[in-house]
Amino acid sequence: MMWAQGERMTRVLVAFASKMGATTGIAEVIGEELLGRGLDVEVREVGEVSSVEGYDCVVLGSAVYAARWRPEAARFFRRHAAGLAGRRVWLFESGWIGKRPELLAATPGGRRRAKRVGADMPVVFGGRLDPGLATGPVDRILARRMPGDFRDFTEIRIWARKVADSALAPSNASTADDSRSVRLVTE
DSSP, rough: OOOOTOOOEEEEEEEEEEEESSHHHHHHHHHHHHHHHTTTTEEGGGGGGGGOOOOSSEEEEEEEEEEEEEEHHHHHHHHHHHHHHHEEEEEEEEEOSSSSSSSSSOOHHHHHHHHTOOOHHHHHHOEEEEEOOOOOOOHHHHHHHEEEEEOOOOHHHHHHHHHHHHHOOOOOOTTTTOOSSSSSOOO
């Protein structure tokens, strides 16, 4: 892709919190799709990110246990909420296991976070339970009862392409540094 003079690539941060690696895999696939669409992408664990400055867009995802985001993802969101509100943001959650629920609804915390930064509701993806990686008594019981990988990578890639299309679309808002920012668009 050729860039006109004065234009720059849209920079996207894909930040995630994972417990047993399933959300890591989702974030990596999202990053690959965004990169394939011509975006400048960094995929990082939330603990490795000190600032959202320098990114035009942010994709933030968390593994979900007992209808709650990972603590490190919740801390990341609190610490960077003001910076996220000034960018295009997409949220995702991973964690349902077993038979796919008829209605995939984001967690209450995910919905609150989306409203706080002007994002659409988080998309919800299936998770993975690997008995060999399970820690703690509840995880081990669940992993023995419902082991398997419930992630749908086709669905994840389709969603990531929609994110890329939105990230590449010109924003109606302008900022002092003329970066593409403001509203979060997700379908």
